[in-house]
Amino acid sequence: MRRQIGMESKGWKVNTKKTEVVASSRRDVEVNIKDKDKARLKQVQEFRYLRVTVYARGGSQVAIRVRVTAAWNKWRELSGVISDRKMPRKLKVKLYSTIIRPVLLYGAEVWTMGKKRRG
Structure with a gap:
């Protein structure tokens, strides 16, 4: 049996198909964040959170x-x-x-x- 780590041990599961990453920087930055199955998370330039659009460039x-x-x-x-x-x-x-x-x-x-x- 595989040992659970991080959020999984608390009963949380991240839907990596829906999860997006935004890197906040003055310059264009590419991040390479992967899930436990080595699938790369989608990087976006902007997303909405609490009715506020968050931009990668701030x-x-x-x-x-x-x-x-x-x-x-x-x-x-x-x-x-x-x-x-x-x-x-x-x-x-x-x-x-x-x-x-x-x-x-x-x-x-x-x-x-x-x-x-x-x-």
Whole structure:
């Protein structure tokens, strides 16, 4: 009997026919990743993850613009409550942290930043 390693030992199976690889680099890079049966995984230049298109050459400006616009729209929807002086500050902070900020940051884990964009 063959000993299982990695994800298989946890009951996970990777469908290598559906699995794609993207190498994030400024230059074109070819990666050679193989599955346990020595079949090469398909390399792509872009794929969608969390409604964000991830590009091999990086660049998330479009995704960031979309999220900022969505967050501003949420802000405008809630502006009546947020700008109401009678509403408790705690409620305003709760609205921001549970509605506006998640809308802004959805998919942020796949954004890439260049030197120009960093703090």
